[in-house]
Amino acid sequence: xxxxxxxxxxxxxxxxxxxxxxxxxxxxxxxxxxxxxxxxxxxxxxxxxxxxxxxxxxxxxxxxxxxxxxxxxxxxxxxxxxxxxxxxxxxxxxxxxxxxxxxxxxxxxxxxxxxxxxxxxxxxxxxxxxxxxxxxxxxxxxxx
Numbered sequence: 271x272x273x274x275x276x277x278x279x280x281x282x283x284x285x286x287x288x289x290x291x292x293x294x295x296x297x298x299x300x301x302x303x304x305x306x307x308x309x310x311x312x313x314x315x316x317x318x319x320x321x322x323x324x325x326x327x328x329x330x331x332x333x334x335x336x337x338x339x340x341x342x343x344x345x346x347x348x349x350x351x352x353x354x355x356x357x358x359x360x361x362x363x364x365x366x367x368x369x370x371x372x373x374x375x376x377x378x379x380x381x382x383x384x385x386x387x388x389x390x391x392x393x394x395x396x397x398x399x400x401x402x403x404x405x406x407x408x409x410x411x412x413x414x
Contacts (some may be wrong), residue, residue: 274370275353277318278378280384283353284323295330299323326362333361336409340401352387353395360399365409372403 277317284302299320306312326333337357338346346354360379363370376399383391402409 273376274314274318275381277322278363279315279382280315280319281326282324282355282359282382284319285326285358286351289351289355295323296326304371322359322363322367329362329366330358333358333365336361336365336397336402338414341398350387350391353383353391354389356382356395357380357398360395361402364399364402365406372406376400376402376403 280302284298285295287293288298291298299315303315305351309386334346337349337354341349341357347358356379359373359382364372364375367375370410376396379399382394383395387395
């Protein structure tokens with residue numbers, strides 16, 4: 271599972287970079303893929319990283335709506351950029367990817383928050399994604 275952990279971390283980095291640059295995530299993903307193919311010092315972008323980023327891009331509006339709706343006391347634009355993008359990635363994988371156990375998605379998102387964000391972020395990320403886990407069947411149905 272270390273490969274999936276790395277894939278999630280890279281997907282998060284791509285979402286973060288796109289957010290910081292104000293650019294579409296698919297453009298940043300293409301840049302990463304192109305760069306990894308032209309520079310042997312750069313690690314390749316795995317299939318799972320591509321699946322996560324492309325899947326997120328398909329549901330970006332709905333994911334941002336959900337985060338905005340359920341993040342009590344936080345607007346999306348006031349939220350720390352790191353937390354916002356960990357939540358985006360976690361929400362996509364939790365709600366729309368059936369092959370990954372919910373507990374793994376939550377744990378991986380919390381680990382990303384521990385590594386890249388503030389001391390308060392892991393509990394914030396865990397709480398919000400936990401709410402999405404509980405509401406998962408209705409969240410998918412609401413989009414259809």
